Amino acid sequence: MNRANLLTIALVAPLAAQDYSKMKTDKVFEQLCSGCHGADLSGGQGGSLVDGEWKHGSSDDELLKSIKEGNAQLGMTPFKTVLDDRQIRSLVIFIREKEKQAKEKGMEFPKPEPGKITKTQHEDYKIEMVVEKGLKNPWAIAFLPDGRKLVTEKQGRLRVIGADGKLLDEPVQGIPKIIDHGQGGLMEVAIHPDYEKNGWIYLGFADGTKEGGETKTITAYVRGRIKDGQWVDQEWIWKADPKFYTGAGVHFGTRIVFDKGYIYFPVGERGGWQEAQDVENAKGKIYRLHDDGRVPNDNPKFDGKTPVSGLWSYGHRNPQGLDIDPRDGSIYNTEHGPRGGDELNWVQPGHNYGWPVITYGMNYDGTPITGITEKEGMDQPVIYWQPSIAACGLSFYRGDKFPKWKNDLFAGALAQQEIRRLRLVDHKVTEQEVILKNIGRVRDVTDAPDGYIYVILNGPDRIIRLVPAK
Structure with a gap:
């Protein structure tokens, strides 16, 4: 068995004992993802998830694949054995929400006032x-x-x-x-x-x-x-x-x-x-x-x-x-x-x-x-x-x-x-x-x-x- 496969087993094995099926998505993220990507998704050991920069593709499908399959060489855990498709899809939604909120911080939107253009x-x-x-x-x-x-x-x-x-x-x-x-x-x-x-x-x-x-x-x-x-x-x-x-x-x-x-x-x-x-x-x-x-x-x-x-x-x-x-x-x-x-x-x-x-x-x-x-x-x-x-x-x-x-x-x-x-x-x-x-x-x-x-x-x-x- 090669080193990458051994690393994947080592990463996933401790997770298998935990039941995530009834957890809300923010708690799933907190348990599985915040250690690397930060509680506010701004990054840590892993990259930021809210800066708009994606190493392995920015589409929803590519993000789904990254969560599901992981990347053993980069230390990214594959979650397909501990999360089902519904949960992984919900993680994508959660990340997109946080990404949008971060993007809008500091942005100016038109807030009209009477008499002003x-x-x-x-x-x-x-x-x-x-x-x-x-x-x-x-x-x-x-x-x-x-x-x-x-x-x-x-x-x-x-x-x-x-x-x-x-x-x-x-x-x-x-x-x-x-x-x-x-x-x-x-x-x-x-x-x-x-x-x-x-x-x-x-x-x-x-x-x-x-x-x-x-x-x-x-x-x-x-x-x-x-x-x-x-x-x-x-x-x-x-x-x-x-x-x-x-x-x-x-x-x-x-x-x-x-x-x-x-x-x-x-x-x-x-x-x-x-x-x-x-x-x-x-x-x-x-x-x-x-x-x-x-x-x-x-x-x-x-x-x-x-x-x-x-x-x-x-x-x-x-x-x-x-x-x-x-x-x-x-x-x-x-x-x-x-x-x-x-x-x-x-x-x-x-x-x-x-x-x-x-x-x-x-x-x-x-x-x-x-x-x-x-x-x-x-x-x-x-x-x-x-x-x-x-x-x-x-x-x-x-x-x-x-x-x-x-x-x-x-x-x-x-x-x-x-x-x-x-x-x-x-x-x-x-x-x-x-x-x-x-x-x-x-x-x-x-x-x-x-x-x-x-x-x-x-x-x-x-x-x-x-x-x-x-």
């Missing part, structure tokens, strides 16, 4: 306050042709901002019963493209019951009209079978877009991981219907299965961003993944987006989910974010006020409190830039008919808009 790569802007006080947990905004704006509040109120810019005290009366439960409540509001002719307004919300201490909910969609401050003419667009209602308080997933007479919207998997893979289950899906709720005849078919009504795509976790590329009609969504697994997806009919069979993330508590990031028949994300940004709100810019941003995609982020500008070419991200950061959790970002970009912030709850610096 914020400079970005292609456009400079100022922020203007739209609503500073009076809102509680605002979620989404929609624009009426007469200059009024509608804003949803999670607790179940549909608010109106007058054409004069003032927030009305009284919410719209008579909207459907909203269940404010966990992450769900009154979420989306959207205006029909032909609103001036038909007056239709659409809502996405947590529907269900709250009786005797037991709550059962799932996301539902309706449309109606507003007349003299009252919600009237309500029609159900989509409502799940009662068997799919659940007491879980997570992953409702809600946005609405229209295109050529169709309406698209998501329903989150509500914490039911495997249900996202079942085309006969309502959860973890994106839907396409006629704008009156009828199911199109050309929706995807699935051999041997009767898909849930309106199914367009599946394998989604918690989509809270959805928009259509004005250039070619492609649909994109952003969704909350697990820790290190937030995604931007190009949504195509009948496609499976993999959750939870494949993911680039791990559980929020640091325990592994899977070692698989790719599988035949499951789509890859256009990009994924590590660390997670808590993606929420998504909008292509269609206006003329910011010509150098035309057709760029703007993605909001709750946890990272930022807006990212993405430039897409042939369904690939060619530019990514943080244009706003650290003025609140970004719940929604959308371009508006006036050509400006409106942003809903939580903590503090307010609405701002971006206007050209000139």
Whole structure:
């Protein structure tokens, strides 16, 4: 037996007795890696893992291989005998998070202030306050042709901002019963493209019951009209079978877009991981219907299965961003993944987006989910974010006020409190830039008919808009 093999045995033998299977990833790193790479990953006997310099390749696959196979001549322990693929994948996520955090230390991000110019790569802007006080947990905004704006509040109120810019005290009366439960409540509001002719307004919300201490909910969609401050003419667009209602308080997933007479919207998997893979289950899906709720005849078919009504795509976790590329009609969504697994997806009919069979993330508590990031028949994300940004709100810019941003995609982020500008070419991200950061959790970002970009912030709850610096 050669010296390298003897060294490998000597390194691994003491580790085999330890059970790492139930350890969180930070503890695994502390036990196995910190002695060489430092508790803060900045280096020691082994090299730094956060300086961006990699001796044996910088891709995730190359990093996985280094952890798995080791390098006996350099004293790098192979961990394939003591860690499974799930644990090794989680170590990669952990290292990427720390690498990103180290890289961002000392970096300056655009933090806009009223009256000051914020400079970005292609456009400079100022922020203007739209609503500073009076809102509680605002979620989404929609624009009426007469200059009024509608804003949803999670607790179940549909608010109106007058054409004069003032927030009305009284919410719209008579909207459907909203269940404010966990992450769900009154979420989306959207205006029909032909609103001036038909007056239709659409809502996405947590529907269900709250009786005797037991709550059962799932996301539902309706449309109606507003007349003299009252919600009237309500029609159900989509409502799940009662068997799919659940007491879980997570992953409702809600946005609405229209295109050529169709309406698209998501329903989150509500914490039911495997249900996202079942085309006969309502959860973890994106839907396409006629704008009156009828199911199109050309929706995807699935051999041997009767898909849930309106199914367009599946394998989604918690989509809270959805928009259509004005250039070619492609649909994109952003969704909350697990820790290190937030995604931007190009949504195509009948496609499976993999959750939870494949993911680039791990559980929020640091325990592994899977070692698989790719599988035949499951789509890859256009990009994924590590660390997670808590993606929420998504909008292509269609206006003329910011010509150098035309057709760029703007993605909001709750946890990272930022807006990212993405430039897409042939369904690939060619530019990514943080244009706003650290003025609140970004719940929604959308371009508006006036050509400006409106942003809903939580903590503090307010609405701002971006206007050209000139």
